[in-house]
Amino acid sequence: MIDKDKELISDLKNEGKREMAFQLLVKTYQQRLYWHIRKIVVSHDDADDLLQNVFIKVWKNIGNFREDSSLFTWLFRIATNESLSFLQQKKRRNIFSIDGVSDYLVETFESGAHFEGEELQKRLHLAVLQLPEKQRLVFNMKYYEEMKYEQMAEILKTSVGALKASYHHAVKKIEAHFEGE
Amino acid sequence: MKDNSEHIEKEPRFPRMESGYSVPEGYFETFGERLKLRMEVESQDKPSKSMLVYLRPALGLAAGLAIFLTLYLHPFDSQKQSDLVGMQDTGDLSAIDQTDSMVSTYTSLVSDVSFFSALSEMDEYDASKISKDGLAEYLVSNCSDFEILNANK
Numbered sequence: 001m002i003d004k005d006k007e008l009i010s011d012l013k014n015e016g017k018r019e020m021a022f023q024l025l026v027k028t029y030q031q032r033l034y035w036h037i038r039k040i041v042v043s044h045d046d047a048d049d050l051l052q053n054v055f056i057k058v059w060k061n062i063g064n065f066r067e068d069s070s071l072f073t074w075l076f077r078i079a080t081n082e083s084l085s086f087l088q089q090k091k092r093r094n095i096f097s098i099d100g101v102s103d104y105l106v107e108t109f110e111s112g113a114h115f116e117g118e119e120l121q122k123r124l125h126l127a128v129l130q131l132p133e134k135q136r137l138v139f140n141m142k143y144y145e146e147m148k149y150e151q152m153a154e155i156l157k158t159s160v161g162a163l164k165a166s167y168h169h170a171v172k173k174i175e176a177h178f179e180g181e
Numbered sequence: 182m183k184d185n186s187e188h189i190e191k192e193p194r195f196p197r198m199e200s201g202y203s204v205p206e207g208y209f210e211t212f213g214e215r216l217k218l219r220m221e222v223e224s225q226d227k228p229s230k231s232m233l234v235y236l237r238p239a240l241g242l243a244a245g246l247a248i249f250l251t252l253y254l255h256p257f258d259s260q261k262q263s264d265l266v267g268m269q270d271t272g273d274l275s276a277i278d279q280t281d282s283m284v285s286t287y288t289s290l291v292s293d294v295s296f297f298s299a300l301s302e303m304d305e306y307d308a309s310k311i312s313k314d315g316l317a318e319y320l321v322s323n324c325s326d327f328e329i330l331n332a333n334k
Contacts (some may be wrong), residue, residue, distance in 0.1 A: 056220060143193070
């Protein structure tokens with residue numbers, strides 16, 4: 001773990017320095033976490049709520065952080081789990097099928113709020129939103145966020161091989177989607 | 182032998198591009214403040230841990246009392262059910278009164294429309310249409326010899 005993060009964690013666990021350290025943590029990681037969440041749940045308002053939930057969870061649980069992974073990994077794991085749980089809740093409350101979640105996300109995307117991309121970007125999103133959950137997640141993290149497989153493997157607690165396979169399948173489906181249009 | 186991981190690592194055939202997602206103006210600049218405000222509000226709304234420690238046993242007691250009173254004032258009435266069962270098993274006739282009252286309750290609930298329509302169906306029935314053979318067949322099937330012999334007595 002890099003020294004900066006170690007110092008930040010140490011300050012977060014120190015009652016006297018906790019608030020200042022937390023403000024620094026939020027400032028350092030808010031944007032990256034937001035975009036990660038946003039690509040999973042699509043809606044800005046939902047992403048905003050979930051981002052707040054993530055930081056509140058971090059505030060409450062920093063004492064339990066064992067530091068066996070990096071701070072970045074831990075934060076991203078919380079953000080991913082919060083986002084996926086949110087979609088699971090949506091699925092349960094609205095009796096979505098697995099495909100139904102994709103329909104919900106496509107509908108949310110097509111409502112157009114807070115999207116300023118061009119036609120090609122829109123088409124890519126629509127193709128990505130049709131992917132199964134795991135492939136969508138892996139594609140977002142690899143293609144948009146340019147994460148290394150090793151980093152993704154730590155966050156998602158899965159093997160590099162499985163991630164490479166997921167990404168490969170996701171890309172193939174998206175290419176087929178473009179060719180079929 | 183070809184290394185299959187090579188084509189797995191190949192870049193997509195579509196170009197690399199940004200997501201195109203945007204945020205409201207000033208979103209990230211004000212996020213920290215909004216988060217702080219929410220955390221302050223939530224910490225005020227939540228009852229303190231020490232209060233919960235005292236409240237929990239009282240709530241448990243109240244719940245137990247509510248259940249007890251419900252059962253005491255409105256006991257589950259298994260008497261009728263067991264009486265019916267008793268009638269079947271032991272010929273206990275004391276339950277018949279209750280079943281009669283249940284039947285009369287039921288018939289009173291049958292709508293007048295259905296009752297009178299049934300009556301009108303009976304009125305339309307013409308006894309002359311029954312053949313002697315048909316009647317004989319009915320009697321043999323549905324009545325005992327004793328009933329037939331004593332029918333006119």
